[in-house]
Amino acid sequence: MAFGPITLTLALPLLGALVLAFVADDPRVVRIVGLVASVATFVASLIIFVDFDVSNPALQLEERMSWVPAIGADFALAVDGVSLALILLTTFLVPLILLASFDSVTTSLKGYVAAFLALETAVIGVFAATDLLLFAVFFEFTLVPMYFIIGIWGGANRRYAAVKFFLYTTLGGLLMLVAILYLFSQTGSFDYEAIRALELGTTEQHWLFAAFLLAFAIKVPIFPVHTWLPDAHTEAPTGGSVFLAAVLLKMGTFGLLRYALPLFPDATVAWAPWLLGIAVIGILYGSLVALMQSDIKRLIAYSSVAHMGFVVLGTFALNATATTASVVQMINHGLSTGALFLLIGFLYERRHTRQIAAFGGLAKRVPVMAGLWLLVSMSSLALPGLNGFVGEFPILLGTFQTAPWAGVLAAFGAVLAALYLLWAYQRMFHGPLVGADNEHTTDLKLREIGVLAPIVVLIVAIGLYPKPLFDLVEPSVERVLTEVGVDAPAAEPAAAQTDQ
């Protein structure tokens, strides 16, 4: 098929952005165009989901057009369970992000909405492209709107943060592009399946894996290439932070699973123990640094480093349970951290500060916000019954089966997450209500509750019944693991041997 729901999903936001270029700079018109485009995109993505065959692990619903015939590059799109889940997450969140931003963005709302719609197209392209050149183009293109979102609508130190974000992530992308060109030189094609079928020597695999890894590691971000994230998060406007945490970071872990693992299986197996170690360091280190932050946005940014550490851990555990759960955890982190950044944004609009010390005793004055904040924090610290648990627990359990030491060490992240989240909550919402600023903080408005409500519903629903989500992603994950050569290792009932 040349044109279908995937192309539609990809094109709709861009179309919205184009329409914005021609309409008057009237906030009401801009809001309507933004909402219509993003909701239509969400609907289009649901059409993909309806057409999708959950039991089929392969890339499906392919839509292909010739793009650069001279080098055989195609405009080829297709989805598997993993990319579909991430596309749905993206299209689900964008309308909410826009809705949350309408009041807070005062300078050039039109540009802001257009940037987000362009960003949405780019991200969907990253998840759906099955041509490596196309993938690389989308991957790099995400930087442009995000650079402007941080640089124009960001906080006081936005220029520094935007440049750092741009340079840091471009650096990784360039190396990946070189690797892609090398792969093209070997196959004469940019087609994903063709490259996947390529048999590479071990040395080649190691170099190529390293190039892809660097690009994706910066995106995730994996320790120690994470320091652009706290700056970008802190300076980005609310919508930017939400999108960054919820979706952009997933490009990294998605890339690992889609490209680094199946294309370079030998290198993956060789590097896996090291990456497990780095993931564990990321979890513990990110949590400890989060603990000591005085700025709530920076705190949550570092918590992302820790949480994404869990995703990386599950990915390189190379175990059906852990790796599948790591995809589920990508979605969970998107929802929980996205909701936290929304709440921080709502609070910031009221108080114009992010310093934890400026708050105190708020629960008495803003019970609804406090209740939702606690719920989302609980989701983030993986309280059972909420979504975080169904991702984190199987990641740890699965990791323990292949690398017990990593599972044990990472489990301590559970204590630290509770510590930094509840300590922050206590300082902001508990204790005596002091100061006129706290006294006069108003509770969430209906519109704000409306923005959070769909996310909260998913947080609870996935927490209680995650089966549909697991069913969606598991076949595709198992296909990757088969490619890597670790077919869902069964838990060995080896009671007798495991003495001590």
Added chain:
Amino acid sequence: MTFLLAAEDHAATANEVVEAASGFVGLAWLIPVVPLVGFLLVLALTKTLRESAAFVAIGAAAVSFLLAVGVATQVLGDPATYVRPIGTFIQAGEFSVAWDLYIDQLTTVMLLVVTGVGLLVHIYSLGYMHGDARYERFFAYLNLFLSSMLVLVLGSDLVTLFVGWELVGLSSYLLIGFWFEKAEYASAAKKAFITNRVGDVSFMIAMFLAFSVFGSLAFTDVLPAAGELSSGTALALVLLLLGGAAAKSAQIPLYVWLPDAMAGPTPVSALIHAATMVTAGVYLTVRMSPVLVQSVPGMEVIAWIGIGTVLLGALIALRQDDIKKILAYSTVSQLGYMFVGVGVGAFREGIFHLVTHAFFKGLLFLAAGSVMHAMANRTDAWGMGGLRKAMPITFWTSAIGWLAISGVFPFSGFFSKDQILTEAYNHGYFAIWVLGLLGAVLTAFYMSRWFFLIFLGERRFGDDVHPHESPASMTAPLIVLAALSLFGGLLNFEHSGWLYTFLAPAVADISDVGYEAAGGIPGFGLIGAAVVAGLVGIGLAFLVYVRGDASRGRMLEPIRGVPAEVLERKFYVDELYSLVFTRIGGRFADAMVWIDTRIVDGLVNGAGATSLAFGRVTRRAQTGLVRGYVGSFLLGALVLVGFLLYSVVV
């Protein structure tokens, strides 16, 4: 009913596993769901319901209790392990968890205790919490707790048990911090949650290990296969489970959160922090008893942790003056007895003590609440005295609770505590038996001190307080619990009594362990020793606090000087933890922040600065340059080292 599989090589008494969806077992899913709905309803409709919210919550608790009674009749009439299928929870690779319910005799006992005491505490709160600004929310949280605790006891899988386990932690957090305006109350809530999380890590690792051995965490898979465990794995599993249980049930070294948890409203202390939630660790270990018996050394660790906690809690309770704190340390100590029971292989006696303790400690806490209600929320025992006249119902019911916990025949606590100690002796643990008797003397002493200082003697408070008896909504639960504390011993009047026989199919058979008695003391001698221990404690307290001149206040205390200081400061454990975790841990985290900003990010900025410096040489660049050069040098070195390492490894 369809028969799944017959339990195989267990003792003849073992249950059959029956998949069931009929009768009350079929409706058992409603037991946790009804209070959950109550929670949501009250939360959503707070403004509409106002004070009638309390009745929604009480109604939900009552429905759960009646359903639990229904389940109990079914299990009594047709004993089996019922598995009520519900559906999949998590299915990822080889790992699979179901929401199914697991109902056997042990579940039944827990269901009745939790819903029964739960209902009484709900009713009690009607009067106790009256007038509170967040009255409705309190009832919502009570319902949330009840629901969570019922998930815990009904789960058919370690993972779903853990779901309840964590959700009771959340309810506990919410209720300890109910009056969050007070900073130290909020801290107490956080401390409870974090300390429990430490235990949870241990519990989670236990599950990871169990899964790698059994390939499942469902009780129907794990428990029958426990015999296949090697001794080393069994020991590791038992110790890891103990780590989880010790946090939830406030055992050494993780008990520190429970005394602070008294920040919560008193009904919460009674329900969550005495009668039900804190016994979850006992429930967990008894549920896993087939695993426990695979490692007698592991069980001995449990027994010693238990007896250590008995003495620690009892010693600290000797010199506390806050009537709730005394009960809190008493709870720590009594939970220790339950762990002793589990550790010496007296699983059913441990559960028996869990039941009687739920009665008498629930009673004592509610009585303390009644006293506080009467005394304008004062809690200093030395500022009370002579309350027997003003509040006769509270006085008489407290007297029953006091005699029950002090182990006086024929009150319920006598039977359960004596049976644990007797079993310790009969299973060869002489030292634990002796220390347990010492603990019984201390218990009787500090509880008598509590009782005498509150109710007997002359009043030691001014005319600004006008004590009065509490309303019927509060005294009625006291009377019911007093009756249960008085007659609860009938459940297991003799050593192999009714409860013992009833629970037999649900716990591990210990006949293969090969226990031998510690010596030749006959049964009545052991009972006599227990009786004497209680009377000695009461007698000594009587001499000090009733015969002595109570108007002299703390001058009366028999323990003085440095030992008193050590007890009042609770052996400095909180100070030690604060030093290690807050000071040293904080330094460590600070060091991580330094590394992150100066080294990890410093390198990045340094690299940036260097490239900038290539472009323009400025005067200011000097410091930036040095840092930049160092940075790029380090970066280059790092790449080089990485490359070398890589070429060596691959």
